[in-house]
Amino acid sequence: MAHEPQRRALARYLEEHNLKHTRQRELILDAFLDVQGHITSDDLYQRIRETEPQIGYTTVYRTMKLLCEAGLAAERHFDEGSTRYEIAHDHHDHLVCTRCGTIVEFECEMIEKTQEEIAKRYGFQILRHRHELYGLCEKCQGVLKRPPSELA
Amino acid sequence: MAHEPQRRALARYLEEHNLKHTRQRELILDAFLDVQGHITSDDLYQRIRETEPQIGYTTVYRTMKLLCEAGLAAERHFDEGSTRYEIAHDHHDHLVCTRCGTIVEFECEMIEKTQEEIAKRYGFQILRHRHELYGLCEKCQGVLKRPPSELA
DNA sequence: CCTCAATTTGAAAATGAATTTCGTTTTCGG
DNA sequence: CCGAAAACGAAATTCATTTTCAAATTGAGG
Numbered sequence: 001m002a003h004e005p006q007r008r009a010l011a012r013y014l015e016e017h018n019l020k021h022t023r024q025r026e027l028i029l030d031a032f033l034d035v036q037g038h039i040t041s042d043d044l045y046q047r048i049r050e051t052e053p054q055i056g057y058t059t060v061y062r063t064m065k066l067l068c069e070a071g072l073a074a075e076r077h078f079d080e081g082s083t084r085y086e087i088a089h090d091h092h093d094h095l096v097c098t099r100c101g102t103i104v105e106f107e108c109e110m111i112e113k114t115q116e117e118i119a120k121r122y123g124f125q126i127l128r129h130r131h132e133l134y135g136l137c138e139k140c141q142g143v144l145k146r147p148p149s150e151l152a
Numbered sequence: 153m154a155h156e157p158q159r160r161a162l163a164r165y166l167e168e169h170n171l172k173h174t175r176q177r178e179l180i181l182d183a184f185l186d187v188q189g190h191i192t193s194d195d196l197y198q199r200i201r202e203t204e205p206q207i208g209y210t211t212v213y214r215t216m217k218l219l220c221e222a223g224l225a226a227e228r229h230f231d232e233g234s235t236r237y238e239i240a241h242d243h244h245d246h247l248v249c250t251r252c253g254t255i256v257e258f259e260c261e262m263i264e265k266t267q268e269e270i271a272k273r274y275g276f277q278i279l280r281h282r283h284e285l286y287g288l289c290e291k292c293q294g295v296l297k298r299p300p301s302e303l304a
Numbered sequence: 305c306c307t308c309a310a311t312t313t314g315a316a317a318a319t320g321a322a323t324t325t326c327g328t329t330t331t332c333g334g
Numbered sequence: 335c336c337g338a339a340a341a342c343g344a345a346a347t348t349c350a351t352t353t354t355c356a357a358a359t360t361g362a363g364g
Contacts, residue, residue, distance in 0.1 A: 056314035123290030124247050130284045138275030208343035
């Protein structure tokens with residue numbers, strides 16, 4: 001039942017912004033950290049309601065935004081539609097399996113540098129970017145190679 | 153009033169799929185090609201209704217999907233929200249100005265290759281990808297550098 | 305502890321893009 | 335020209351998300 005550093009970070013953020021420290025906010029932070037990222041607000045809401053049925057999904061949505069502002073979470077929009085949240089950490093990009101939904105993070109210094117060069121060429125000043133590779137993870141490639149009879 | 157090659161491509165696609173050749177489809181194709189891409193269905197609908205007020209926006213949405221299937225248009229989802237369509241052509245990625253909305257296309261062989269290497273490292277087979285650089289175009293950097301008094 | 309203004313909560317309603325429904329109209333092969 | 339199939343378009347629906355608003359909670363100052 002820990003996540004002490006993040007709890008303290010949240011507490012600090014709330015104080016600094018004259019916001020209130022509520023049971024719900026602590027609860028949602030804990031649940032979010034437990035699942036280890038790349039989760040939608042709704043998934044998180046479903047999980048939390050199992051043990052805390054009185055919590056509203058509006059509050060989960062609102063709190064995830066708050067955690068982003070506090071620098072504890074980061075919003076991501078993959079092709080599938082709904083917003084996902086990951087635990088905020090160093091810059092990185094993603095590989096997304098279009099069959100099973102697995103999300104793997106990667107980082108590539110060389111691509112980052114090349115992007116800067118491209119931006120310069122067009123006179124742009126890059127503020128952020130989005131780089132997602134969609135395809136099949138190792139497991140799903142295997143599954144799709146089997147004869148049709150073996151497929152569910 | 154031309155776009156003959158694309159009109160013929162659409163006609164061929166419709167025939168091959170036992171779909172019907174309608175005035176609306178031709179109209180929407182023409183309007184789409186006229187604006188030179190990166191337009192939303194709704195923008196396109198607004199434009200078309202100026203000269204053809206009886207056309208429904210449902211038809212515009214449906215037809216843009218059709219043009220994608222026919223390989224004449226391609227769907228793009230930038231951060232701002234609604235789906236944009238561009239004229240289908242060789243693979244490329246985008247620079248997007250977050251202030252004025254200007255969209256510039258770029259292509260980088262080196263990044264493409266690097267992506268493949270990254271995918272291999274994680275056992276992924278890439279099917280498609282999305283690479284967007286968000287920032288300020290040259291013009292907007294200039295505007296934002298002026299003293300506040302000059303800003304609208 | 306108490307009070308009370310400010311904030312937060314949560315249910316319900318609203319939003320906005322996109323899709324579906326369905327009765328009517330159009331297309332096109334015979 | 336006929337009629338079945340396809341397409342149209344207005345309206346309703348969906349789905350994720352945001353907003354609204356009355357009631358509940360928080361926490362600073364007494």
